[in-house]
Amino acid sequence: MESDGVSARWMAGLARIERSEAADPVIRKLQRGIRSLPLGTARDLLHGRPLGHPVHPVLVQVPIGCWLSAAVMDVMPAGQRAATTLTAVGLAGIAPAAITGWVDWADLPPEQARVGLLHAVANVTAVALFAASLTARLRHHSAKGRLWALGGLVAVGVTGALGGHVAYRQAVGAWPAD
Numbered sequence: 001m002e003s004d005g006v007s008a009r010w011m012a013g014l015a016r017i018e019r020s021e022a023a024d025p026v027i028r029k030l031q032r033g034i035r036s037l038p039l040g041t042a043r044d045l046l047h048g049r050p051l052g053h054p055v056h057p058v059l060v061q062v063p064i065g066c067w068l069s070a071a072v073m074d075v076m077p078a079g080q081r082a083a084t085t086l087t088a089v090g091l092a093g094i095a096p097a098a099i100t101g102w103v104d105w106a107d108l109p110p111e112q113a114r115v116g117l118l119h120a121v122a123n124v125t126a127v128a129l130f131a132a133s134l135t136a137r138l139r140h141h142s143a144k145g146r147l148w149a150l151g152g153l154v155a156v157g158v159t160g161a162l163g164g165h166v167a168y169r170q171a172v173g174a175w176p177a178d
Contacts, residue, residue: 091134
């Protein structure tokens with residue numbers, strides 16, 4: 001089945017990233033820098049310890065939900081104004097999600113941190129695409145705004161798959177055998 005081949009290639013690619021030490025000097029420096037921030041008790045809140053689980057996956061629901069809803073509004077008659085508002089609210093929700101993600105990432109072991117860094121790059125790509133979408137929408141270029149948003153949704157899908165991989169690896173330590 002073709003989807004099995006795609007899945008196998010995806011997992012093989014992630015395994016290569018997990019083994020690659022090319023970005024390790026940058027990762028170690030970034031992780032040390034984030035861990036050295038004087039966050040005090042806020043660090044526990046950013047990790048979600050009072051909840052008993054990470055807060056980052058909860059906070060990413062705001063931008064993802066807004067952007068998916070904007071896509072629905074884009075295909076509805078007279079939904080352009082709502083799509084613009086939802087795109088903006090999604091962008092506003094990025095900061096808390098990103099901060100909690102970086103704080104969690106700073107404590108990851110090398111294999112997960114490598115994929116996590118790629119997750120962050122994909123997130124930056126998604127945010128840039130949605131910022132371009134909002135700019136186009138505000139300039140009354142709704143078709144361009146919808147196209148930028150479509151690219152943003154693709155990036156969100158990729159970054160979500162990368163983030164899910166990191167989270168699952170963290171939870172179980174390894175993927176189950178087929």
